[in-house]
Amino acid sequence: xxTLDRASLRYGPILGLSPxxxxxxxxxxxxxxxxxxxxxxxxxxxLLSGLLPPSGGEVRVFGEAPFxxxxxxxxxxxxxxxxxxxxxxxxxxxLRMMGELSGLSGEGLKAAVAKALTTVGMADRAHLTxxxxxxxxxxxxxxxxxxxxxxxxxxxxxxxxxLDPEARLTLMALLRSLAEAGTxxxxxxxxxxxxxxxxxxxxxxxxxxxxxxxxxxEIRQLLDRHPVELRLxxxxxxxxxxxxxxxxxxxxxxxxxxxVLSVRSPRDILPRLQKAAAEGGIPLQALDPLDLNLxxxxxxxxxxxx
Amino acid sequence: MPIxxxxxxxxxxxxxxxxxxxxxxxxDLTRLWRQKIGRFFGFAFLMLLIWKVAxxxxxxxxxxxxAFKPMQEFARTILTQGADFQADLLNPASYxxxxxxxxxxxGLVARDTLYRVRPLMYAxxxxxxxxxxxxxxxxxxxxxxxxxxxxxLPWLMSLLLAGFHGPVWTTAPLRLLPxxxxxxxxxxxxxxxxxSMAATPRAGIGWVLGLVLGAGTLASMIHGxxxxxxxxxxxxxxxxxxxxxxxxxxxxxxxxxLPALLGTAFHIALWTFVAARRTRPSEAVI
Numbered sequence: 001x002x003t004l005d006r007a008s009l010r011y012g013p014i015l016g017l018s019p020x021x022x023x024x025x026x027x028x029x030x031x032x033x034x035x036x037x038x039x040x041x042x043x044x045x046x047l048l049s050g051l052l053p054p055s056g057g058e059v060r061v062f063g064e065a066p067f068x069x070x071x072x073x074x075x076x077x078x079x080x081x082x083x084x085x086x087x088x089x090x091x092x093x094x095l096r097m098m099g100e101l102s103g104l105s106g107e108g109l110k111a112a113v114a115k116a117l118t119t120v121g122m123a124d125r126a127h128l129t130x131x132x133x134x135x136x137x138x139x140x141x142x143x144x145x146x147x148x149x150x151x152x153x154x155x156x157x158x159x160x161x162x163l164d165p166e167a168r169l170t171l172m173a174l175l176r177s178l179a180e181a182g183t184x185x186x187x188x189x190x191x192x193x194x195x196x197x198x199x200x201x202x203x204x205x206x207x208x209x210x211x212x213x214x215x216x217x218e219i220r221q222l223l224d225r226h227p228v229e230l231r232l233x234x235x236x237x238x239x240x241x242x243x244x245x246x247x248x249x250x251x252x253x254x255x256x257x258x259x260v261l262s263v264r265s266p267r268d269i270l271p272r273l274q275k276a277a278a279e280g281g282i283p284l285q286a287l288d289p290l291d292l293n294l295x296x297x298x299x300x301x302x303x304x305x306x
Numbered sequence: 307m308p309i310x311x312x313x314x315x316x317x318x319x320x321x322x323x324x325x326x327x328x329x330x331x332x333x334d335l336t337r338l339w340r341q342k343i344g345r346f347f348g349f350a351f352l353m354l355l356i357w358k359v360a361x362x363x364x365x366x367x368x369x370x371x372x373a374f375k376p377m378q379e380f381a382r383t384i385l386t387q388g389a390d391f392q393a394d395l396l397n398p399a400s401y402x403x404x405x406x407x408x409x410x411x412x413g414l415v416a417r418d419t420l421y422r423v424r425p426l427m428y429a430x431x432x433x434x435x436x437x438x439x440x441x442x443x444x445x446x447x448x449x450x451x452x453x454x455x456x457x458x459l460p461w462l463m464s465l466l467l468a469g470f471h472g473p474v475w476t477t478a479p480l481r482l483l484p485x486x487x488x489x490x491x492x493x494x495x496x497x498x499x500x501x502s503m504a505a506t507p508r509a510g511i512g513w514v515l516g517l518v519l520g521a522g523t524l525a526s527m528i529h530g531x532x533x534x535x536x537x538x539x540x541x542x543x544x545x546x547x548x549x550x551x552x553x554x555x556x557x558x559x560x561x562x563x564l565p566a567l568l569g570t571a572f573h574i575a576l577w578t579f580v581a582a583r584r585t586r587p588s589e590a591v592i
Contacts (some may be wrong), residue, residue: 049425050428073429074430082422084421086421100323101329101432102431
């Protein structure tokens with residue numbers, strides 16, 4: 001569906017995106033584009049949504065270059081970053097205009113507007129002006145404009161910015177249902193938790209470079225030189241005595257009622273831990289991985305490339 | 307039991323609607339229609355139009371009614387006659403029209419810049435030339451549509467009252483319509499160019515007024531310093547007034563044919579170029 005082959009983007013002398021290559025497969029699913037501000041997320045999305053041509057390399061969406069290509073643009077939907085919409089304008093009128101720009105007309109347009117509004121849960125409030133809408137409502141209208149022509153690829157740039165938790169969860173549920181229905185979704189964010197809640201498949205960008213691609217676990221496996229921290233809750237002294245005998249142990253610290261281990265290759269140590277606990281060899285009450293989350297992966301990767 | 311990969315439902319029937327430029331123009335037009343600004347200017351132009359048409363009737367009365375015979379000479383001295391009168395059908399509305407073009411045209415591109423609407427449009431099957439064409443088309447069509455009744459209604463009134471010998475020449479629309487087209491495109495391109503340089507609609511209004519008045523002032527200063535009359539062709543207001551006069555055969559006191567042609571071409575080319583540069587996709591930052 002989407003291929004980047006050493007695609008790069010320059011803004012004059014500034015490199016917005018280093019030569020980057022990756023592929024997104026056909027079919028539905030959500031991919032998170034993750035990176036701090038200035039990482040090149042928006043540059044990448046501009047390339048994919050046909051707003052800019054690549055300075056080098058090749059971008060292909062549905063097998064064609066997207067830049068100024070109506071055949072590609074008609075099949076993708078874009079929700080750009082930001083909350084600005086013409087304040088005095090009614091949402092339904094704006095949606096009709098955007099639908100017409102997608103090539104819809106007449107009854108087809110009416111049906112598409114109604115369906116998109118129903119999908120985002122705004123059917124009964126579309127007559128309001130943007131000034132009278134909350135941030136979450138405006139974001140849903142922006143999403144509706146991208147859905148009207150039923151795109152196969154939906155690109156969202158920082159869609160959760162400024163949304164309250166409830167609106168965020170609603171939007172996440174909506175995106176998941178769209179992905180399940182067969183839409184390929186690419187979501188960018190600089191908030192790790194958002195992407196982690198939404199999808200397991202991520203592209204990690206940092207300073208215009210694609211650092212990693214894959215699931216959180218896959219990326220974590222790339223980081224063998226970074227030990228994983230595990231908290232074992234129970235009798236700390238006994239647990240520590242068992243831990244020091246393990247070859248994977250790198251560091252250990254005893255806290256109140258628990259012991260925190262830094263270990264390499266958790267896949268090797270975890271079965272032994274499980275076995276020892278089952279046989280009653282160690283008084284283990286709880287096991288918590290402290291840095292197997294996206295936050296830690298991100299910290300490690302960006303620290304390595306900084 | 308086989309497991310099928312999720313597939314999308316059939317896509318809606320696209321490519322059925324109007325060209326994007328037309329859609330955008332219509333959207334701007336309906337937005338203007340709902341604004342109070344349209345009502346104010348509608349009233350003002352209507353009053354001017356009534357005065358123009360009434361003038362034809364008064365002229366007819368002076369020519370045909372013996373009771374007004376003593377006033378004929380006086381009327382000739384205070385009211386424009388002949389070719390001047392034909393050109394004057396368009397001119398009194400000039401300043402008001404420039405003001406309207408500034409108020410409406412100033413926000414045309416600037417509003418989309420402020421609300422970052424252009425990336426969304428360009429992410430649809432809308433080319434930058436469609437966008438530019440829509441904005442230029444709307445900004446030029448607006449003054450043209452307003453001027454149209456000023457050229458046609460007095461002409462029709464004159465035909466109805468006095469046939470081919472009325473105060474308005476029978477060929478007047480053939481001369482005034484091209485003048486209107488040129489003036490309207492001049493106004494439209496300047497407004498869109500100025501609006502594309504502004505970040506907000508209000509700033510756009512300021513840009514249009516600043517460019518129109520600034521260019522006029524600059525032209526007057528250079529004229530004053532060098533004594534070259536042709537420099538006045540840099541003044542867009544004067545250019546818009548000169549075209550009806552030139553086309554009906556009145557010699558404009560400041561601007562001749564060549565300076566008018568060069569000045570108009572310069573303004574249209576410059577401001578269209580500026581607008582095209584400022585509305586490129588690379589300017590439409592996400």
